[in-house]
Amino acid sequence: MNSQCVIIGIAGASASGKSLIAKTIYEELCRDLGTDQIGVIAEDAYYKDQKHLSMDERVKTNYDHPKALDHEHLCRHLKALKAGEAVEIPKYSYSEHTRMDETIKMTPKKVIILEGILLLTDPKLRELMDASVFMDTPLDICFMRRLKRDVAERGRTMESVMSQYTDTVRPMFLQFIDPSKQYADIIVPRGGKNRIATDILKTRIQHLLDR
Numbered sequence: 001m002n003s004q005c006v007i008i009g010i011a012g013a014s015a016s017g018k019s020l021i022a023k024t025i026y027e028e029l030c031r032d033l034g035t036d037q038i039g040v041i042a043e044d045a046y047y048k049d050q051k052h053l054s055m056d057e058r059v060k061t062n063y064d065h066p067k068a069l070d071h072e073h074l075c076r077h078l079k080a081l082k083a084g085e086a087v088e089i090p091k092y093s094y095s096e097h098t099r100m101d102e103t104i105k106m107t108p109k110k111v112i113i114l115e116g117i118l119l120l121t122d123p124k125l126r127e128l129m130d131a132s133v134f135m136d137t138p139l140d141i142c143f144m145r146r147l148k149r150d151v152a153e154r155g156r157t158m159e160s161v162m163s164q165y166t167d168t169v170r171p172m173f174l175q176f177i178d179p180s181k182q183y184a185d186i187i188v189p190r191g192g193k194n195r196i197a198t199d200i201l202k203t204r205i206q207h208l209l210d211r
């Protein structure tokens with residue numbers, strides 16, 4: 001069976017507002033389509049399993065380099081969902097820096113919103129997307145938001161957020177993420193609360209569903 005499944009990819013820097021815009025579109029479309037028909041998948045769920053590494057080693061991983069992610073696994077899941085099959089999405093722990101034992105079942109959907117920093121760097125993922133978005137929030141704003149969020153929600157200290165940002169997050173953004181903006185269909189300035197961009201994306205999704 002080849003079910004209708006529209007996939008929208010949202011990329012951009014860490015803390016640029018990808019999750020927020022994905023959540024807003026999800027909640028607003030649920031009202032029209034029903035909660036069963038739309039799903040959000042975070043690329044972060046597909047960070048490679050690191051249970052075989054010690055905590056000291058896990059902390060040293062460069063989480064902003066494409067090789068930290070298992071895009072093959074993500075591609076297989078997207079293809080299965082498009083083919084009308086359910087998948088078991090991995091659960092990732094930011095505090096443990098590894099995959100958790102449990103998974104979350106996702107049934108096939110009419111719309112999947114995919115969000116993650118490195119999505120547009122991968123041609124295999126781009127090929128599966130019906131439309132792509134890049135959140136073009138200035139990096140200083142992203143840094144301030146990440147600092148606040150990671151200390152409040154991801155079990156980090158201010159010092160660890162600052163050193164990780166300097167050592168890997170910022171350099172990898174410049175090397176991989178920012179250049180992938182060229183592949184986006186829509187570039188969204190300011191962040192996850194951009195109302196007009198949200199409305200344009202919702203309209204585009206409706207249009208793709210009506211094909």
Ligand SMILES: Nc1ncnc2c1ncn2[C@@H]1O[C@H](COP(=O)(O)OP(=O)(O)O)[C@@H](O)[C@H]1O
Nearest residue numbers: 013014015016017018019020145149191192193
């Ligand atoms: N336009 C905005 N104004 C204020 N805070 C925002 C805005 N967009 C996002 N945030 C906040 O910034 C943090 C990072 O946003 P998030 O959507 O999690 O980013 P990402 O998914 O890109 O890492 C969150 O705490 C979020 O609530």
Ligand SMILES: O=c1ccn([C@@H]2O[C@H](COP(=O)(O)O)[C@@H](O)[C@H]2O)c(=O)[nH]1
Nearest residue numbers: 013014015044063064094097098117169
């Ligand atoms: O174990 C981990 C895994 C990821 N990270 C950081 O997360 C961000 C991506 O998530 P966003 O929600 O887009 O911010 C990435 O920049 C990694 O540095 C981590 O610190 N530890």
